[in-house]
Amino acid sequence: MTGAAGIGPAGGHFTVPVLQLGDVLLVTLQGELHDGMAEQLQQDITDRISHTRVTGVVIDISGVEIVDSFLGRVLAEIAAGAGLLAARTVLAGMRPAVAITLVELGLTLPGLRTALDVERAMELLGAASRPGEGSP
Amino acid sequence: MRAARHAAPATLPIGSDADLAWVRQQVRQAAAELGFGLVQQTKLVTAASELARNTLVHGGGGQVRITPLDTGQSQGLRLDFVDSGPGIRDLEQAMTDGYTSGGGLGLGLSGAKRLVHEFEVDSRPGEGTTVTVTAWATPVSPSRPGPP
Numbered sequence: 131m132t133g134a135a136g137i138g139p140a141g142g143h144f145t146v147p148v149l150q151l152g153d154v155l156l157v158t159l160q161g162e163l164h165d166g167m168a169e170q171l172q173q174d175i176t177d178r179i180s181h182t183r184v185t186g187v188v189i190d191i192s193g194v195e196i197v198d199s200f201l202g203r204v205l206a207e208i209a210a211g212a213g214l215l216a217a218r219t220v221l222a223g224m225r226p227a228v229a230i231t232l233v234e235l236g237l238t239l240p241g242l243r244t245a246l247d248v249e250r251a252m253e254l255l256g257a258a259s260r261p262g263e264g265s266p
Numbered sequence: 267m268r269a270a271r272h273a274a275p276a277t278l279p280i281g282s283d284a285d286l287a288w289v290r291q292q293v294r295q296a297a298a299e300l301g302f303g304l305v306q307q308t309k310l311v312t313a314a315s316e317l318a319r320n321t322l323v324h325g326g327g328g329q330v331r332i333t334p335l336d337t338g339q340s341q342g343l344r345l346d347f348v349d350s351g352p353g354i355r356d357l358e359q360a361m362t363d364g365y366t367s368g369g370g371l372g373l374g375l376s377g378a379k380r381l382v383h384e385f386e387v388d389s390r391p392g393e394g395t396t397v398t399v400t401a402w403a404t405p406v407s408p409s410r411p412g413p414p
Contacts (some may be wrong), residue, residue, distance in 0.1 A: 162284040162290065167321075196290065196308055198315040199374060227308035235312060235377040236363055 146171050148178060154186040154257045155179065155217075156248065163176035168204040175208055179215045186255035187212050190248050192223030202237045209242050219243065222251035275334070280318050280347070281327040289318045289330055293345065296332055300341040301403045309344065310401045312372040313381040315365035316374040317347045317397050325349025325395055335400070342383075357387060 146167065149156045157171070175187060177212055189205065191197065197205070209219035218241045230239065243253035276296075278289055293314040297307045314330070321328040328349030334340040354360045363376045375397075379385040384400040 162287040164287055166283050176362065179271075195294070196312045196315060198312050198319070199377060200319060225308075227305045230305055231308045231312045231381065234380050235316075236375070236380070 146174075148174060150178075150182055150184060151252070151258055153184050154252060155182070155184050156188050156189055156190065158190045158193070161195075163194070163201060165200055172204055172208050172211065176202055176211045176215065179212055179217050183184055185217050186257060187217055187219040188222050188245075188248055188251040188255065189219065190251075191228075192220045192225065192247070195225070195229065197224075197228050197232055197237075198236060199237055202232065202235075206239055206242055218255060220245050220251040220254050222246070222248045238261060275331060275333045277329055279327075279329050280321045280349075282322070286315060286318050288321065290315050292332060293343070295384045296334060297343055297401070297403075300334055300343060302343075302401070303403075306401065306403065309381040310399075313378040313399055314345055314403075316378040317345070317399065320374050320397070321395075323348045324354075325351030328394070335402075340402050340404040342400055344398065344400045347397045348394065349396075352362075352388070352392055353395055354389040355391060357389060362390075363388075396414040 146163075147158050149158075155175065157175060159171075163171075178184070179187065187208070189208070191205075192203075205221060209221075213221045220237075222245045224244060243254065245254050276292065278292060279285055280289060284290070290311050294307055294311045297310050302310065311404075316332060321330070326349060328347065330345040331344075331348070332342040333346070335344055361376050361379070375387070378399065382399040382401045384398075386398045387395065388398075389395040
């Protein structure tokens with residue numbers, strides 16, 4: 131449903147798909163994200179927000195097996211940067227094992243809005259109008 | 267061939283971002299083979315990621331040795347992160363939540379400690395640091411005798 135074609139986790143290389151759905155950027159993280167890629171993503175998202183003037187960002191981490199303090203910091207900084215550019219960020223689809231681990235790690239990411247899945251994240255951002263659900 | 271076959275200890279280099287990803291994958295695979303549950307796997311891999319990054323960023327690179335453990339009653343995994351970097355000058359401070367020397371969140375050492383059953387740091391200024399962690403597939407560490 132997110133059209134995540136083009137991901138190639140093999141060989142340690144992949145690109146993070148960033149799709150624009152109306153007023154929202156949908157970013158889908160999957161598999162292993164190298165530190166350098168995470169930082170590049172931060173810059174890409176910030177650039178995209180300023181160019182496309184979206185008002186929301188949904189980061190889908192349902193395909194992410196671990197979030198350590200580095201990735202946690204990057205996610206929080208993406209949200210903070212988006213906030214300064216007048217866009218709200220919702221982190222969607224965190225796996226239960228990741229949530230348990232983050233709490234024990236001491237990283238509860240205060241200030242970062244979350245949703246159980248992408249659909250609820252879109253609702254939270256008031257971007258319920260999607261293709262196939264009637265025209266806006 | 268069968269699950270009873272024990273994986274041999276392995277040593278992996280830690281010298282780049284890509285190495286961190288490889289360490290995470292290998293630790294997860296080893297933990298899964300030893301029968302760790304999903305949450306235990308996730309905790310151990312997260313701890314390994316924090317510690318491997320410390321080795322890379324603060325220790326100037328190094329290696330991790332992954333050793334499967336079997337007490338007969340339970341199975342575990344020991345990870346030794348070794349670098350020959352500058353060492354940790356003030357270990358107590360380095361173990362404090364929120365203390366950072368590397369621009370991170372300062373949760374690396376203290377956070378990793380909470381994610382494993384056993385945790386040990388051996389650091390000598392000017393010589394390097396070894397961080398050893400152990401996690402068991404069962405919730406209770408067999409190294410601690412139960413009540414008499």
